[in-house]
Amino acid sequence: MKVTIDGQSIEVEPGTTILQAARMIGGEVVPPAMCYYSKLEGSGGKCRCCLVDVTKGSEADPRPMPKLVASCVTGCQDGMEIASKASPRVQEARKSVTEFLLINHPLDCPVCDQAGECDLQNLSFEHGKSETRFIETKRTFEPEDIGPNIQLHMNRCILCQRCVQVADQLTDKRVHGVMDRGDHANISTCISKAIDNEMSGNMIDVCPVGALTDKTFRFKSRVWFSKPYNAHRDCDKCCGKTTVWMFGNEIQRVTGRKDEYHEVDEFICNTCRFDKKEVNDWTIEGPRTFEKTSVINRNKYALHVPKVEIKTEDHILIGREEDRKKISMIDVPLENAENSKQ
Numbered sequence: 093m094k095v096t097i098d099g100q101s102i103e104v105e106p107g108t109t110i111l112q113a114a115r116m117i118g119g120e121v122v123p124p125a126m127c128y129y130s131k132l133e134g135s136g137g138k139c140r141c142c143l144v145d146v147t148k149g150s151e152a153d154p155r156p157m158p159k160l161v162a163s164c165v166t167g168c169q170d171g172m173e174i175a176s177k178a179s180p181r182v183q184e185a186r187k188s189v190t191e192f193l194l195i196n197h198p199l200d201c202p203v204c205d206q207a208g209e210c211d212l213q214n215l216s217f218e219h220g221k222s223e224t225r226f227i228e229t230k231r232t233f234e235p236e237d238i239g240p241n242i243q244l245h246m247n248r249c250i251l252c253q254r255c256v257q258v259a260d261q262l263t264d265k266r267v268h269g270v271m272d273r274g275d276h277a278n279i280s281t282c283i284s285k286a287i288d289n290e291m292s293g294n295m296i297d298v299c300p301v302g303a304l305t306d307k308t309f310r311f312k313s314r315v316w317f318s319k320p321y322n323a324h325r326d327c328d329k330c331c332g333k334t335t336v337w338m339f340g341n342e343i344q345r346v347t348g349r350k351d352e353y354h355e356v357d358e359f360i361c362n363t364c365r366f367d368k369k370e371v372n373d374w375t376i377e378g379p380r381t382f383e384k385t386s387v388i389n390r391n392k393y394a395l396h397v398p399k400v401e402i403k404t405e406d407h408i409l410i411g412r413e414e415d416r417k418k419i420s421m422i423d424v425p426l427e428n429a430e431n432s433k434q
């Protein structure tokens with residue numbers, strides 16, 4: 093089937109959603125997603141961040157869809173044409189959804205452990221308005237203790253339900269879920285039971301905001317001060333492949349390895365995540381580089397930059413090469429050249 097998104101066409105298999113097709117194309121056409129998570133079955137359809145405009149339904153029925161649709165739960169049709177970033181209507185809708193998500197979200201980024209890798213922060217950066225029209229009191233919840241490892245901060249929750257799906261998919265007995273309705277809806281455990289399942293820590297990785305954070309890392313450091321390294325260990329409960337976040341020689345936290353959509357490659361167990369914080373516990377493979385744009389996590393992630401050939405006159409190129417040599421000081425002898433390269 094052929095679909096076209098913002099003028100770029102791609103062939104996809106039947107059953108592919110518009111969001112998946114957009115991710116295959118990549119770049120700016122990819123809609124933001126706050127609740128869809130490719131590794132979680134049945135995720136999506138909750139946050140409405142991924143709205144797109146279907147300007148041509150299909151080859152068989154070319155009528156446009158009257159309303160914007162959630163791209164994560166709408167299947168592609170042969171000949172479908174979609175406007176994503178290119179549509180002012182979509183841009184306006186994303187702004188509205190962002191404003192809606194921020195209505196009850198506290199603006200406590202300066203003290204939130206998720207700051208720097210928060211999907212809502214990134215969404216606001218791209219689609220948010222600089223001022224709020226909300227003058228009512230924000231909805232707040234009483235703090236609830238859900239166990240020794242995970243900190244629940246319900247006021248920050250956007251009810252994407254990814255954490256509920258993690259529990260459904262990876263654990264035998266889910267002990268938490270969405271309680272109540274409408275403005276009172278909240279994530280809670282029945283009778284405040286601790287979530288002590290061995291895979292429960294993955295809820296932290298899938299939470300797009302700071303509603304579920306790692307208690308063993310809480311307030312230790314801002315994430316942009318630590319450096320991510322790929323590491324692995326022999327683990328009989330999970331794949332053992334993780335990212336360890338280091339500050340000097342100290343492992344401050346352990347997370348799953350995340351891709352450019354901030355989704356983990358594989359889920360990891362609580363032992364790897366919470367109990368293995370010694371460098372000796374891990375085989376460190378090297379710095380973690382992956383594509384991820386974010387408000388403040390620059391320098392942590394390697395953006396794929398295609399090589400650009402610029403036609404320039406030879407004498408200018410010679411001058412540039414001279415400059416490059418001087419700036420990188422390759423002729424200056426250094427006492428410890430190996431260390432200086434790091």
Ligand code: SF4
Nearest residue numbers: 249250252253255299
């Ligand atoms: S706690 Fe996080 S993952 Fe769970 S519903 Fe709220 S925002 Fe989503």
Ligand code: FES
Nearest residue numbers: 128137139140164
């Ligand atoms: S990502 Fe599609 S509705 Fe949330």
